[in-house]
Structures are given as structure tokens and as C-alpha cells.
Amino acid sequence: MKVDQKGHTVTIKDTQGDVNAFLEKVTQQFKTFEKHNIIIDLSSDKVSENDLKLFLPLSKVQKKAKKSFVIVATDLDFNAISDKLVVVPSLLEAHDIIEMEEIERDLGF
Template sequence: MKVEHKGHTTIIKDTESNYLQFVEKLTSQYNSFKDTNLILDITHDKSVDLTSLKNFTDLTKTHKKNKKSLVIVAANIDFNKVPSKLQVVPSILEAHDLIEMDEIERDLGF
């Protein structure tokens, strides 16, 4: 797991290609990241599919309650079939854009 801080956002990259271990590590170390927006880069793990993305649902709910964004960057996913509770994009740049839009919405009170 590689962690990079960029302004008000933390980018966490899965380097082990095992999304279940990645979710467990994130959950156990969540207090370290709870005050920043999160980008979870799981593009390295080619086995990730729609079913495996659902493992991030609890973490996403918790982060949203803290008024922060959590965006997952994944490859080879049918983005039209991703559950609405999850924010999944194909690139880090799009993740940053989505977080910016979320920040604007929160500032406006939505």
C-alpha cells in the first residue's frame, strides 16, 4: 500500500493486487485517513470486478458521514453498472475532478 498526500486529498494505491487485504488494511488504519478525501487506486489489481467493488461500501458510507469524499480508481469495469453508493472512475485525474465537485456541493450546502 502506497500513500501519497496531495493537498486535502490522500491517494492510496494498492500495490499487492489483493483487494480484500487492501480493504482490511484501509479499515484497520482508517483513523489515519478519516480527515481527508480519499482516492483508492486499485488499477494494479486486474481481478477487481463489480462484485469485489461492493467490499468498499461500508468504508464509503463511513467516509461520507465524515463529510469527505472517497473515490475508487479501477480499470476494466462497466461504469454504468456500478452501484450509485460508490464513486468509481477510470483515472486519478477524474477522481480529483469528482472530489472538487463534491467539495463545491458541500460548500453550497447540498
């Protein structure tokens, strides 16, 4: 697991290729990151829609705290993914989504 912090955003990248073990590590250390916007980078992993659903509880916690939670994953049918998760194909798009959500929160939406 590799953690990179820039401003109000923390990018957490899976380095082992095991989504379940990665989710467990992120969940254990979640209190460390909860005050930041979070990007979960699974772009180097082969993940399914079901794997992504495992991150839903963390996403809900972040939304309640008025923080962003974005997952980066490739080779997926993005239309089949739950509307409750924000999943994008690149880190650039993840940062763009967080920037837009920050603006929305500043405007009171």
C-alpha cells in the first residue's frame, strides 16, 4: 500500500494486487485518512464490479463527513457500477471530480 498526500487529498494505491487484503488495510487505517478526500487507486489491479462494492461502506462514511471518495479502476463497464460509488478510469479524472465536489460543497450543494 502506497500513500501519497497532496493538500486535502490522499491517494492510496494498492501495491500487492489483492483487493481484499488492500481493503482490509485501508479499513484498519481509515481513521488516519478520514479528514481528507480519498482516492483509491486500483488501476494496476484487475477488479470486478463486485470488488468495488466492497468499498461502499467507506464511501458512505466519507460522504457523511462531506469529503470525497473516488476509486480509480480500468477495464470496467462504468455503466454497470452503482451510482453510490464514484469510479473513474484515471488519476487526473479523480482529481477533477474531487475539485468539482469541493466547489459544490463550498457553494452549499
